[in-house]
Amino acid sequence: MLKALFFDMDDTLCDTQSANQKAVDWLLAELASHGDFDHEVFISQYLSAIYRELDDQLKQLTDPIKDESDYRHFVFDYFLKQHQIEPNDALMSYVALFDHKRIEFFDFYPGVKQMLIDLRSQYKLVLITNGPAYSQVPKVEQVKMSEYCDHVLIGGLEPEQKPAKSIFDKACRLADCLANETLHVGDSLGSDIKGAKCAGIKSFWILPEFTEFSAVNPESDYVADSVLHIDKVLELEAQAHHA
Structure with a gap:
């Protein structure tokens, strides 16, 4: 679960x-x-x-x-x-x-703020972003990310960035969960999807050119063109848990 x-x-x-x-x-x-x-x-x-x-x-x-x-x-x-x-x-x-x-000009996609508010009432949310503190800290502050996520990890401030297993392990410790009790959502095949897989974490790949949600994909567990499809992912995960 x-x-x-x-x-x-x-x-x-x-x-x-x-x-x-x-x-x-x-x-x-x-x-x-x-x-x-x-x-x-x-x-x-x-x-x-x-x-x-x-x-x-x-x-x-x-x-x-x-x-x-x-x-x-x-x-x-x-x-x-x-x-x-x-x-x-x-x-x-x-x-x-x-x-x-x-x-x-940096901002959330439409609908994402409310999505995070809704999800945070049920799950621990952790942001894991790659990049130097020089650019990523101002971005995090611009959108007030700490108001929407329980923890924020900036790769440039960590010993290793995605796809390193260590940053996913730290996220698990912060969220007090096991690798099989979380899901990572990201757009980068190399950093997000392969990194999550190496850490034993399920993944949801955001691929803008993809036209429809799918749970059948050789690279990730789920794929869609927008993070807003996460409700479908969570529904399938709940069904699998109760099966």
Whole structure:
């Protein structure tokens, strides 16, 4: 019988992609008066770097940089120079401003707040999010996550992030449950679904391109296009428990 539910945050409970796009649109408008270069390509390169999608050369250059703010300033400067633009104070100020806009636009998907309120009356809820504290702490604070979840685990503040078993084990300890008494919900196959499986935890994979709920899937126990289908998951779990 399930006693707890674990949730990923970005693109599971919260609409990170929409927040990013709104921030990108804002930055595009701001950069319009800052030189004749391909602003869309530049922003795409910078956003990819934020998510550590780097080529070998840039990875080697940035590996020694441990501070997240320093890292973001470095790659912003790097890509400006790649576009033959000399960085200046006005341009570099957009590093912090872009971060601020991403947080300002960050919010739950419609219906998720009430879903969490309802679920919390029956289960212990634990958020497990990957990423540096630099970006994830402001996101958690922006949506007041502690008002909706009993515990919040930020990967960048833990010894290991998902898919490491240790962070799932810690979530189980916090929720006072066994691995077979919880379910993890997330959108990343590598971090969420495979991580949960290695920890002996059932999983619910949020796959936006999926068109209907299914309990038949080779990768996860359940799959759907939205976390709001969790009621179907819990109904099936209850039926299995009483069978």
